Amino acid sequence: MFKQILYCSTANGQWSEHVPTAITDIIVQGRRFNRANNITGFLCYKGGYYLQAIEGPTEVITSLYKRICTDSRHYDVNTLLDEANLTTREFQAWSLKLASTSPVSEKVALFIDKKWPALKNNNKAALKILSIFYKAQVRSNYYNADFPSLRKVGQIEVKLLSVPTITSAQVGNHDLLDIYGHLIMRWRTFYDLLGTFRLKEYELYNLLHQLYQSDDLAIRKYQVQHANNTFRNQSKPRQSDSNFYSQLRSFFRRYV
Amino acid sequence: MSDYQKLAFVGDVGSGKSTIIRTLSEIEVVDTDKRATVDIGKEFTTIGIDYGRINFNDSMALGLYGVPGQKRYSLLWEHVNKSLWGLTLLVKFSGAPNTVDLSECLRFFDPVKTGTPFVLGLTHVDEVSNKNVSAVADILKSFLLDHELPGVVIPVNCLDRKSSMMIPYFINSMHNAKAI
Ligand SMILES: Cc1cc2nc3c(=O)[nH]c(=O)nc-3n(C[C@H](O)[C@H](O)[C@H](O)COP(=O)(O)O)c2cc1C
Ligand SMILES: Nc1nc2c(ncn2[C@@H]2O[C@H](COP(=O)(O)OP(=O)(O)O)[C@@H](O)[C@H]2O)c(=O)[nH]1
Ligand SMILES: [Mg+2]
Numbered sequence: 001m002f003k004q005i006l007y008c009s010t011a012n013g014q015w016s017e018h019v020p021t022a023i024t025d026i027i028v029q030g031r032r033f034n035r036a037n038n039i040t041g042f043l044c045y046k047g048g049y050y051l052q053a054i055e056g057p058t059e060v061i062t063s064l065y066k067r068i069c070t071d072s073r074h075y076d077v078n079t080l081l082d083e084a085n086l087t088t089r090e091f092q093a094w095s096l097k098l099a100s101t102s103p104v105s106e107k108v109a110l111f112i113d114k115k116w117p118a119l120k121n122n123n124k125a126a127l128k129i130l131s132i133f134y135k136a137q138v139r140s141n142y143y144n145a146d147f148p149s150l151r152k153v154g155q156i157e158v159k160l161l162s163v164p165t166i167t168s169a170q171v172g173n174h175d176l177l178d179i180y181g182h183l184i185m186r187w188r189t190f191y192d193l194l195g196t197f198r199l200k201e202y203e204l205y206n207l208l209h210q211l212y213q214s215d216d217l218a219i220r221k222y223q224v225q226h227a228n229n230t231f232r233n234q235s236k237p238r239q240s241d242s243n244f245y246s247q248l249r250s251f252f253r254r255y256v
Numbered sequence: 257m258s259d260y261q262k263l264a265f266v267g268d269v270g271s272g273k274s275t276i277i278r279t280l281s282e283i284e285v286v287d288t289d290k291r292a293t294v295d296i297g298k299e300f301t302t303i304g305i306d307y308g309r310i311n312f313n314d315s316m317a318l319g320l321y322g323v324p325g326q327k328r329y330s331l332l333w334e335h336v337n338k339s340l341w342g343l344t345l346l347v348k349f350s351g352a353p354n355t356v357d358l359s360e361c362l363r364f365f366d367p368v369k370t371g372t373p374f375v376l377g378l379t380h381v382d383e384v385s386n387k388n389v390s391a392v393a394d395i396l397k398s399f400l401l402d403h404e405l406p407g408v409v410i411p412v413n414c415l416d417r418k419s420s421m422m423i424p425y426f427i428n429s430m431h432n433a434k435a436i
């Protein structure tokens with residue numbers, strides 16, 4: 001079960017002094033923590049105010065939010081939305097996006113006068129803001145994602161951080177490059193499709209195996225977590241199976 | 257897609273820009289190497305833009321541009337950073353890559369903003385074990401991710417054509433993915 005919180009607060013200090021370094025610290029450290037703890041969301045700064053959405057496993061969010069509330073880098077923290085028992089996330093592409101107000105500003109000006117605190121006690125407006133950021137996330141499927149994002153694919157939770165490093169034995173394997181290129185550029189769509197387009201189990205297994213078998217530490221750290229062991233019992237794909245690559249390629253061509 | 261595209265290689269002195277362009281180019285490269293005034297451990301160093309060209313496939317020729325990666329060359333960066341087809345940051349293999357210059361360079365080129373497919377080419381890997389390459393590639397990947405760039409690190413031997421071709425091929429794959 002997930003919990004999602006949207007809040008706004010007032011930044012401590014002037015923009016020209018503390019705020020830029022404070023934001024950098026928050027983003028860098030926050031991302032590390034959020035990635036490791038299955039938290040997703042964004043942080044937005046405008047005119048001396050922060051607006052942040054965080055979502056993730058209930059207990060983790062509860063304790064993180066407690067820490068955030070007592071953080072001296074801001075004050076007057078107002079909870080705008082607090083949703084518990086959610087089954088899906090809204091910001092799966094962003095572990096902690098430093099979100100720009102630009103997609104929001106024109107629309108937002110209409111009813112909040114560019115100040116987040118005006119969202120207090122205005123549930124409808126807060127939901128509206130959240131959906132504007134959500135749409136911004138969905139629209140920007142190119143590079144804009146914060147890669148180690150989470151995706152629930154059937155019963156498997158996949159974290160994609162980066163593509164495996166090409167080994168010397170793989171030099172010249174352009175099929176593999178094609179696959180990695182697709183993953184990097186279109187991974188969001190790709191995982192959407194894995195979810196909706198019902199891949200045969202072995203196809204999914206093959207693909208994930210290909211992605212995660214490498215000796216790459218960064219990848220191993222983000223192994224595919226099996227909710228159950230269905231896929232473990234299947235035989236591993238043969239590396240030499242050139243059909244595998246062409247199947248995958250045609251899969252991408254057709255569906256991604 | 258227009259039939260002529262620009263692929264840039266940006267990197268420190270000795271990272272392999274001139275070499276990879278010489279390896280890939282089908283024309284005589286315009287090599288702007290001049291004698292360096294400081295002893296940097298090799299006789300020549302890049303002070304201008306290297307230029308080469310290949311016919312990548314039937315419908316596209318690639319102009320290959322090599323640009324030094326230090327900030328004082330940002331005038332050259334501006335010259336090159338216009339409608340790039342792909343951007344490659346070349347980094348020479350070492351246990352502790354210098355990420356400060358890399359940061360500045362990425363901040364300038366900002367491939368996220370321009371939407372330019374981007375890869376990091378890790379060079380001088382031909383005498384290093386796969387295990388060490390992969391460890392350093394990991395460091396560079398997390399560096400890239402911290403800059404909101406996808407963690408793509410391609411080990412490349414600039415002296416070898418097949419290996420060097422992995423870079424334009426990868427960038428081409430990224431374009432194909434975009435186009436679908
Ligand atoms: C506006 C704002 C947003 C923050 N967002 C996050 C976040 O998303 N993830 C995170 O781990 N820390 C975030 N922090 C930092 C936490 O408040 C806290 O510093 C961090 O969890 C480390 O706590 P600790 O030093 O008590 O371990 C944020 C801080 C501020 C001021
Ligand atoms: N072994 C090996 N040597 C390389 C590689 N790339 C470049 N070199 C050598 O490193 C030196 C510097 O390369 P150069 O292309 O001039 O670097 P630049 O300053 O970036 O143009 C030259 O002697 C090259 O032959 C590589 O991938 N492997
Ligand atoms: Mg040179």
